[in-house]
Amino acid sequence: MRLLVLGAGAIGGYFGARIHAAGGDVTFLVRPGRAAQMRERGLRVASPFGDLRITPKVITQDQLSEAFELIILSCKAYDLASAMAAIAPAVGGQSLIAPLLNGVRHIDALTARFGRDRTLGGVAQISAALEPDGAIRHLNQAHDMIIGALDGTVPPALETASGLLAGAGFDFSLSDDIVHALWDKMIFLTTLAGATCLMRADVGTILATRNGKKYINALLDECLAIAEAHGHVLSDKRRKICRDTLNTHDSPLLASMLRDVEAGKPTEAEHILGDMLDRADAGKIDAPRLSLAYSHLQAYERRRQG
Numbered sequence: 291m292r293l294l295v296l297g298a299g300a301i302g303g304y305f306g307a308r309i310h311a312a313g314g315d316v317t318f319l320v321r322p323g324r325a326a327q328m329r330e331r332g333l334r335v336a337s338p339f340g341d342l343r344i345t346p347k348v349i350t351q352d353q354l355s356e357a358f359e360l361i362i363l364s365c366k367a368y369d370l371a372s373a374m375a376a377i378a379p380a381v382g383g384q385s386l387i388a389p390l391l392n393g394v395r396h397i398d399a400l401t402a403r404f405g406r407d408r409t410l411g412g413v414a415q416i417s418a419a420l421e422p423d424g425a426i427r428h429l430n431q432a433h434d435m436i437i438g439a440l441d442g443t444v445p446p447a448l449e450t451a452s453g454l455l456a457g458a459g460f461d462f463s464l465s466d467d468i469v470h471a472l473w474d475k476m477i478f479l480t481t482l483a484g485a486t487c488l489m490r491a492d493v494g495t496i497l498a499t500r501n502g503k504k505y506i507n508a509l510l511d512e513c514l515a516i517a518e519a520h521g522h523v524l525s526d527k528r529r530k531i532c533r534d535t536l537n538t539h540d541s542p543l544l545a546s547m548l549r550d551v552e553a554g555k556p557t558e559a560e561h562i563l564g565d566m567l568d569r570a571d572a573g574k575i576d577a578p579r580l581s582l583a584y585s586h587l588q589a590y591e592r593r594r595q596g
Contacts, residue, residue, distance in 0.1 A: 291450055294319055294358035294380050296373055298328060298346070300418035300546075301390055302364025303426045305435060305460065307335045310344050312458040317347040317358070319376060325350050327424045337428035339459070357382025360451045362412075363389040367561035370396050374403050381408065386447050388437050390414040392479055393561045394472050397440070410448065411468030412437045413475050419549070433460040438468025473522040478532050480566045481510045483545035483559075484583030485536075487590075490548065493541040505579060506536050512577040516566055519573030551590055559587035 291314075295306040298318045310316040320328065325348045335342040358380045365373040370391065381387065381404055388410045389396055400409045415434035419427050435455065439448060444464065455462040465471050482493075485506045489496045496502035510532060514524065524532070535543070550557045563584040570577040 291315065291359045291447075291454055293317070293454075294361045294377070295364060296320075296361065296377055297364040298324055298333060298348075299364065300420045300426055301414050301416065302362065303333060303420070304335055304337075304416065304418050304428060304433070305362070305364070305390070305414070305458075306346070307333050307342050307344050307426070308433075308459045309455065310346060311342050312454075314454055314458060317349055319349055319351065319354060319380075322350050324424070331424055334425040335428065336425060337433070338431060339428070339433065351376050354379045356380070357385055359384060359386065359447060361385060361387045363387065363391060364414075365391065366556075367391050367393055367396055367558045368556060370399055374400065384447060386410055386445070386451065388412040388451075390435070392475070392558055393565055394469075394476055395561055395565045397469075397472070401440070406440060407445075409440060410437055411440055411465075411472050413465075413468070413471050415475070417546070419546075435460060435462050436465050436468065436471050437462075438465035438471065440468065442466050442468075470522060473517050474524060474528055476562070476566070477510070477513045477517050477524065478535070479545065480513050480562055480580070481506065481532070481536060482543070483547040484509055484563055484580060486544040486548045487551055487557075487559075488583045488586050490551070492544040493536060494539055494543075497537065497539050497541075503537065507533065509579040509583070510536060512570070512575070512580050513566060516570045516573060516575050516577065516580075519575055520569055547587075551587075554594060556594070557587060557591065559584060559591065563587060 293316045295302045296319045298320050306316050328346055328348050333344050333346045361377050361380055363373055387408055390412045413436040415432050417429040452464045547557050567580055567584050
């Protein structure tokens with residue numbers, strides 16, 4: 291099976307390198323500058339699960355002219371439109387598209403462009419960063435990829451892909467309810483990004499403030515209520531995991547969105563917090579803490595854009 295990975299940043303680069311190292315036929319579709327860097331230096335990964343250095347197959351958009359069986363999208367949500375245009379020549383009659391984007395809004399855009407039968411749901415659970423020299427640094431002990439068919443029916447090509455991904459050196463699972471998995475991450479990420487970006491601090495620091503614990507738990511409650519209003523109810527086990535993670539004192543956990551803010555980069559605030567707030571309005575759910583966090587990030591974006 292031939293795989294195309296759009297992007298070789300922290301997420302696409304990490305998982306793509308693992309698949310390549312396990313013998314997978316992986317090609318990275320990247321911008322010209324990144325392509326030149328990867329051709330010169332290779333692709334390096336520093337991880338608690340073992341470092342890698344590979345010599346990847348790299349192409350740019352003008353070189354893409356054939357279909358791939360599995361296309362993994364690892365772009366930022368705000369780059370989705372350009373990403374869909376970039377992969378279009380690679381989408382054939384048997385192609386499957388596995389997006390590893392944050393949030394849930396991208397699913398509608400992908401199915402509208404390429405069809406529901408070609409579009410999968412995907413979740414990446416990993417903290418990683420792209421270093422200035424192009425290397426990828428894995429920052430935690432999680433490197434999970436979850437993929438599933440949107441309607442739960444597994445096509446033969448997905449079964450083949452699952453066999454490859456399951457042996458690629460990270461934790462892979464094939465979900466029979468990927469939409470629920472997407473919402474599971476959406477709830478947690480919205481809470482984490484909202485709190486850590488608003489407070490400009492990690493979870494442990496927030497919990498050490500006078501009302502930090504009250505705020506972060508109330509924000510989680512708002513996100514849970516919004517999801518439930520749209521038919522996505524977390525199990526008691528998942529609720530406990532989310533709440534326990536967000537109430538771990540001295541935790542260094544923070545959202546990658548905060549790293550983007552601190553670096554003066556664009557954020558996915560509109561696609562995560564903004565989308566969740568739109569769903570709150572549609573479900574007539576009062577979400578003042580979410581609204582405050584999103585307004586804070588909107589103000590940041592307006593200042594950043596000058």
